[in-house]
Amino acid sequence: MSVDDTIVAPASGAGPSAVAVIRISGPRTRAVLEVLVGRVPRPRQASLRDIGSPALDRGLVLWFPAPKSFTGEDMAELQVHGSRAVVQAVVEAVLAVEGTRLAEPGAFARRAFENGKLDLTEVEGLADLINAETEAQRRQALAQSEGSLRRLYEGWRAELLQAQALMEAGLDFADEADVALDVGVKASAIVAPLLQSIEAHLADRSGERLRDGLRVVIAGPPNAGKSSLLNALAKRDAAIVSEEAGTTRDVIEVHLDLGGCPVILADTAGIRAGRGEVEQEGIRRALARAEDADLVLWVIDATDPVWAPPAPLAAKDVVFALNKSDWGVPPAHNHAAINPLILSAKTGAGLEALIDRLADLAGAESAGSGHISLTRTRHRTELVSSRDALQRFVSHDLSPELKAEELRIAARHLGRLTGLIDVEEVLGAIFAEFCIGK
Ligand SMILES: Nc1nc2c(ncn2[C@@H]2O[C@H](COP(=O)(O)OP(=O)(O)OP(=O)(O)O)[C@@H](O)[C@H]2O)c(=O)[nH]1
Ligand SMILES: [K+]
Ligand SMILES: [Mg+2]
Structure with a gap:
């Protein structure tokens, strides 16, 4: 996928409907607007325009210059009448502009992720929000899409990195036994409560139950x-x-x-x-x-x-x-x-x-009200690996080198949760959950 492409897709589902939204994202967005509506409207303000010349429809045009947009790229949204014919004609007119192509499902969310607008758990929350069928599912998905899990996991990872830094510093003074012992104790004081928090989080199945039923x-x-x-x-x-x-x-x-x-x-x-x-x-x-x-x-x-x-x-x-x-x-x-x-x-x-x-x-008592629970097997798998490494750190009689390595492993799995590191293999599966236009 080249990020030089400018992508377009209807974002409001298969019509007909009163209004349909067509989204455009990428470096050619400004050029597309110039061709379709003439002058580019003021950022983030709706303006009523003829779309296409001769006009294919008349509708609202929104312009979101980078980086303050959903994807972090230049973006535009066209609100047109929601018939198949209008949507098709407008999308074709966009595609006639050089450097544009039709977006695959999840392409907008993927760009948002790649530009650091959303982490992976927020992307997943967004997918769940689009698919939410009940009120409690909506609440949970909205919270996740707004960073409830990201903040929790980033916080844990920051604590781990602190413990890791202590251990690594200790390695530099390996021949001074009391320094090594001291940092080991300090690192354990960070890891032990963290391990407890992860255990409690893993024991709670309410988020998965709420998401899956x-x-x-x-x-x-x-x-x-x-x-x-x-x-x-x-x-x-x-x-x-x-x-x-x-x-x-x-x-x-x-x-x-x-x-x-x-x-x-x-x-x-x-x-x-x-x-x-x-x-x-x-x-x-x-x-x-x-x-x-x-x-x-x-x-x-x-x-x-x-x-x-x-x-x-x-x-x-x-x-x-x-x-x-x-x-x-x-x-x-x-x-x-x-x-x-x-x-x-x-x-x-x-x-x-x-x-x-x-x-x-089914989770009625825990849904909403600030309760934060993991929602997917992917989360559980990474957290279990992270917990296992921390358990080895705490309970095994390991050398300081090996202890430091266990902390690296634990931190890596937390990083995978938010998509900070090596997630290439899961991206396809996550973004494929979206419909076209998201
Ligand atoms: N009086 C009374 N009859 C009931 C009640 N519940 C079910 N029945 C009757 O019990 C019989 C069996 O009901 P079903 O719902 O078919 O029972 P089931 O457990 O699904 O039966 P199988 O599918 O054959 O295993 C029917 O004649 C029902 O009308 C109840 O609460 N009170
Ligand atoms: K029966
Ligand atoms: Mg029966």
Whole structure:
């Protein structure tokens, strides 16, 4: 990719719409404006102009000279009428100017990153903001796009570099044992609390859950009312309900927005032994899906209770739901240990409490309000590598040279998080998430 190119793309999605935005970025932007609208308007002020000559449309023109623009390059935005014909004609008119080409997806964000306008976590936050579906996702993505993770990771890296500088200084005085010991102690005083902060940050899965959705699998014996419960939560007839045991075979998935938090809820086949081949396949899928889930919602039929899930599922996070409570509830000594939510898919009793519980687990309480949580596997991978190096620094009996090397490794992984160093291999994947025009 040459940064000498000037790129253009419609930024407002496939029309038709009242208004469409066409973005231009690169050194030829001024030339493009001179050709399309004549005089270049005042920076950052909208001016109404004929676009093209003869005019293809009349619309608002915005001029953002470098470096005060989204990409850090000369940029312009044209707000035109949002028909396919107008957008196509204006984009073609831009492309007729020499040195311009159509932008690939994510090209504007990539230039912003390369010009130091955004770090990688902010780019990722921006991609999440564009894809946000719920209120809590929006809040989290906005905070990340505005640097919540960048500031945290840059702060940690700065502390590490301090510890590293101490260790390196110690190496220069390696023959003076008390100096070496002293810097080792000082460096450890920086690393130990940092290690704790990284551990706590890694233990918190709320950001990933909020971004990806909490994956909940409804499981239980046949006829417990699993599909009825799914339908009640989804407020539609997504799954077939019948009095016949073994109704559900395929996994049926619905996406819910609970208090602004996304939940991916899956209904599965009732788990029992024996039976036909098709039902067995359904049960195999139910178990596989439940083992993959963040949470198992184990549904118990109050009229024929099976209190616990089978072994592989019992090891997971399980929320117990005692369904068909409209038939009466078994004595408490049977279920005091599992503390089930008592509900009825038929009457709707207890559903609010279930929804509240799921929303809490999906991250409702932590979303927004300054809580900062990592959001992607990429973050987790780099942080784990950084933590491992710091653990070796703290707990191993290493020479000062090797200790200094562990700090370098830890700092390098924090640098990769923000995109400060060696990230070429991840860039393609990150920017490809964007639509064209971003
Ligand atoms: N009285 C009462 N009946 C319920 C309740 N929930 C479900 N049922 C009934 O129980 C029967 C089984 O419901 P389903 O939702 O099909 O149960 P399931 O667990 O999905 O069954 P399989 O898919 O066969 O494993 C149906 O006749 C439902 O109407 C409830 O809360 N109260
Ligand atoms: K059934
Ligand atoms: Mg069912």
